[in-house]
Amino acid sequence: MPAAGIVLDQGWQFHAGDNPTWAEVTIDERGWQSINPTLSLRHLPQIEQAGTGWLRLRFRLSPELRRQALLLRIFQYTASEIYFNGHLIRRYGTLSPDPQQVHPYWPDGEPIELLLRDQEEQVLAVRFAHWPHFALFSDFFVPGFLQARLEGVEQVVKSNQQESVYKTADMLLMGSFLLLSMLHLGFYIYNSAQRANFFFTLYTLAGAISFFCTGFLDEIQRLELRLGVDILSYICLQTGSVLAVRALYSLFRVRLGWIYWSLWAANFLSLVLLIFGSQASWYPTVGFMLLVTAEQLRLTLGALRQTRQAAGIIAAGFAISLVLLLVFGFIARYYGPLLMVEVLSIPLHTILTFPAFLSPVLAISLYLARQFALASRLLEIKLNQVRMLSRQMLAHQQEKQVMLAQQNETLERQVQLRTAALQRTLNNLQATQDQLIQSEKMASLGELTAGIAHEIQNPLNFVNNFADVAVELLAELNTETLAALPEPAQEPAHELVNELTQVLQKIHQHGERADSIVKGMLEHSRLSSGERQPTDLNALADEFLRLSYHGLRAKYKDFNAQLTTDFDTKLGLVEVAPQDIGRVLLNLFNNAFYAIQQRQAQAGDNYKPEVTVRTRRSAGFVQITVRDNGTGIPAAILDKIYQPFFTTKPTGEGTGLGLSLSYDIVTKQHKGTLTVETREDHFTAFTVSLPTGEPVNGQMAYQI
Structure with missing residues (x-):
């Protein structure tokens, strides 16, 4: 590897147009036009005429270079997509057949690690979209169209x-x-x-x-x-x-x-x-x-x-x-x-x-x-003369003023110190009082919520049970009693019975919906025993991942997704409440599968749904990350997702209590954190961090 790297300026082939298959290794570009893309646009009129086109380069590397870690650096005055051996490795800027929609990008030679083929020959392809306004400026400000350079790690470090x-x-x-x-x-x-x-x-x-x-x-x-x-x-x-x-x-x-x-x-x-x-x-x-x-x-x-x-x-x-x-x-x-x-x-x-x-x-x-x-x-000399005269006349008076000023400053300082101490004491008392009042309100609210939920659950059970019984009775009526009626009266009677059956089924459906909300309220308000025991979080996460996946497949027969697990083999046993953490994981998995199922319905066959679960152990903490490539969470509602009863799902598909309950279990019961990273229409990743109670730098991260 030369000290300045290898500039790839020879052997390039150019073709105007835009065909995605030209990125493939097997394409024969021998009929294309030879070009040196490192030249300025003034020497490359075919680039300006094409607007959009492709560059391809086949080059061979010696066995010594193939054993090294090679980095590709791009310097360009265009918008481009970089393909290496048929794979897209970088996209710089915005490409479009409309020149007004092209947004060129300066990558500043960002190092790109190359995954070389076993063969000696390698293929580099560049899809570009030219920004026509570059033609207005001199070669000094737009010195070249595109330069690709191969460098080793040492060359990149020296260049940086x-x-x-x-x-x-x-x-x-x-x-x-x-x-x-x-x-x-x-x-x-x-x-x-x-x-x-x-x-x-x-x-x-x-x-x-x-x-x-x-x-x-x-x-x-x-x-x-x-x-x-x-x-x-x-x-x-x-x-x-x-x-x-x-x-x-x-x-x-x-x-x-x-x-x-x-x-x-x-x-x-x-x-x-x-x-x-x-x-x-x-x-x-x-x-x-x-x-x-x-x-x-x-x-x-x-x-x-x-x-x-x-x-x-x-x-x-x-x-x-x-x-x-x-x-x-x-x-x-x-x-x-x-x-x-x-x-x-x-x-x-x-x-x-x-x-x-x-x-x-x-x-x-x-x-x-x-x-x-x-x-x-000169000014200082004149001022010194004036000061000497005034100092002689006012020396005695200044001494008295200095003494009075010092006494006033001392008194003011003491008053300020005492006032500040009293103010801090008052603030602490007010804060303590507010906390006591808030704690009492929250305790009363929890008890009231639990009581209301219990009281609502009984009539709900009554409504659901009697709706089921009424449906069964109507079925018997439809099959047995109505058969004895005269034939002209049977058809309207059957229609009335069917309509009444549908009404009762709707009552049962909405009763089940209300029952799920009540159960969620009870879970929020109930005081968990918080009993912890050594738990294999890898096994727990794997169990609930399969449970959630098969539960969704039972509802949607044609749904399939790729399940990827990356479990830390050194995770060990962690002191947690397994039932509560399992509930958290189940909520996260259900939300992940729901997101990819929704995106699959929108994107069609080109979309590959995937849910990834990863566990890691660091100093004083264990982390469980649940990531999906689904619809993502809009930025406008990101700060509301942990609020009780807030949901983006259609009516009947969510209660809005899953994430709220999960957040309480992780943060309040286990003193951990529940964070989210998302990008709309790309991915969502929830990370549960739980303290292990191990010492970190000589101190306890948190003693469970």
Whole structure:
């Protein structure tokens, strides 16, 4: 593996159109068009004409490389789907045949681990959708269409370290410029007559924005926004340099002339060439910065000839910047790779650009700070003379005032301390009283709920039983007694009996519904004994998973789902109330199967329902996770799912007490947690965390 990785720029085949089968390994692409996707869009007119298309590459790896952990990094200016050996491994952005619906994505070389085939030949396929607006911008901002690079772990780590160095340098420059901007804004507020501070504040603020945009550029994945931020950084960089020239004009009291206004025109022209020029690259910016630095140096040398004090500081700063920019431009033009050479783990690129941008700023700041310090020194001398006279006259009076102030502060502090202590005591008493009242209310409410539920259950049983008896009597009446009636009277009599039977069945159905609600209320209100015993949670979860699954299959004969279990073999026995935890698991499994059954009814045969159960043991806790790939939970109702009687199921299919009861069992009875992670139309995962009572870092997580 080379130190810089392997850039896959040769052997690509291109075909316009969109056919999902082109991702397969067996597709023969020999009739496709050869292409180098790393080139800019200006050199790839077939990409713009196609809009949507496919790229395929067959490459071979030596046995040594196949034994390594290979990572694929993608850098692109498009929206794409990446397939490796026929499998979709990444989707970047939004693809659409409508160019207006395409949303390009910048993955920033996110490492993708490749699962290699046993064969020597590997197949990489890319389905892309082109964003037509990229054609408006220069190759500097859109340097290439798509680059795929193979790297090892060491190369990825080194690349990340280099990116971290670049980002650190940008953040240091941003922080330096921002601090100097705040400093000179303070100078301007203190002395608004010195307008150089105002223009220098704008210059350093523009520089801070530029380096902020550069530092966080690769954190932006939306390519439209990333392109705008990249352009903004160069606009702020160049415009800020002209504001620095304006600050020097004001500082040295030089009249504005044609040179200054020509710099604004050159700024506009260089930005247009940089952004929209097809082959301008970064030369307009470097040339413009050299012009600005030369003008800044001319102004400071003119100030030196006029014997301006300390102007040599500014001249030295701009001279250093000019020399470094010339060296950087020369190396970039003739020895480009040399800029990436590291000196003391810092790239030469950073060593040259960091002081080149910072030296003029520091030089002007030192000059203005020196002027400010001289003015402050003169003012301080005059103020000291006034203070000496006033101090002699008011010394005795000040001593008395100091003593009185100290006594007042002491008294106020004591009053505040005592008031705060009394307030805390009062708050504690009020909180305790509120808690006692609430506890009493909840206890009374629980007893009242249990009593009402018991009282309701008896008449409900009476209604259900007599409805069943009435149905049986009507059946006998229908088969025996009505047969003795004359034939003309039998048909309306049978119809009346059938209608009455249906009414009684409805009464029984709704009675059962009310009975389930009453039983749920009794379960909520009853005081569980909480008797715990060592329990194999793996076996308990497996038992209730099968019970719930077969119960649903008994109701829906054509329902099938994949059951996946990932049990921790080292879970051991856990002290829990098995009946209560089983009830929690049964509720979670029932909800999971209901969700995938509902999604299967919507999605059809392409959907593969699956319920996964996983157990894990960590320091002081055990976790049981129930995950399904069903309909998910909408965000609007996520905070209501543990409320009693809240349900999203149709009438007759849920009481709204399952999750509420489960939450009480886990959190109140077992002192654990019940959390949910969901994404609508994708998945839902409930995680039950139960403390084991084992010590964690020398302390008990929770003693059951």
